[in-house]
Amino acid sequence: MITGIICEFNPFHKGHKHLIDSVKGKSDGVICVMSGNFVQRGEAAAISKFERAKVAVENGADLVLELVTPCSVQSAEGFARTGVKLLENAKICDSIAFGAECGDIDALMSVCSEIKSKQTEIRTAISEGLSYPAALRKAVGSPLLDTPNNVLAIEYLNSTNLKPIVIKRIGGGHDSDDAEYSASAIRSNMTDKAELKNCERAVLYKLRTMSKDDFANIEDVSEGLENRIIEAVKSATTLDELYDSIKTKRYTHARIRRIILRAFLDITRDTDSEPRYLRVLAMSEYGKKLLSDISKKSELPVITRYRDAKQIGGSVLSQFENECRYTNIYALCTNEALPCCDDMTYRLK
16 A cells, blocks of 8 residues: 655654654555645745655655645645645555544544535635634534644545545644644754745835735735735835734734745746646655656656656646746745755756
């Protein structure tokens, strides 16, 4: 059995190791679909995608595929859906594994079914001014929706027909101060990390050049939110000040950060946000065999370098070149600015 994991590993910690080890005990191989250099919380990844993929393989993953930036900076629903699409398009995965605060797959599936049956109530709650997570909790009422990994697990269940495997999280919870099992705690203690704040003035410059219509063309901007963003941009002199000025009970900090990041990267409603290829970031010896099987079965082309995308052309080349551009911007998010072209020159070892 081959099992897929959708992940960020931002950065990799003991909880991730526990997840992979638990899956390895039940599977012949593990394929990870991992966010690239920008992540779902609306930030630059603390460590580059190439380094995170290398660490994942060193800790038991067999193959790490990239989830391109327009997919990785979506809401939990979009992140889960596109990650699942890549796993399913590999054509060799039998199951999908994920960590969650709840280790009871039946309980998670029950909440997933209830969400599907209460879409009208959820939409009504949103129309009353609640954020999507708050609307879910109001309509469904399950305490399982109070923790982020449960919510993401439910989105995976809603998006896939692969056999689900839930591994109960261990250690401190999400956003805790557990420096061994919490990515946020690890990031807070890192001195050498990439973060959007290193490009703060560049981000503010970009936003100040945008019109109300430009903001309205960013995914997740609705119900006149573009007007609120425009007013905040006029006065904000830091990113934190900007986020705080825009936030309401309807618009969470995470949603606002994703919107601002997409605006900075010029990811609009017109940007292709469907995966067009399977891009390999790292692999083990056994991963080479899995990659050979995928190449024969997948409907999406397999890419290991720029030349592959160039030979295919079309939407594949366009999406890859956009990813190169995002990586070039990421190189300015590091503590010391780096030159361009990592994606263009990277060779899989």
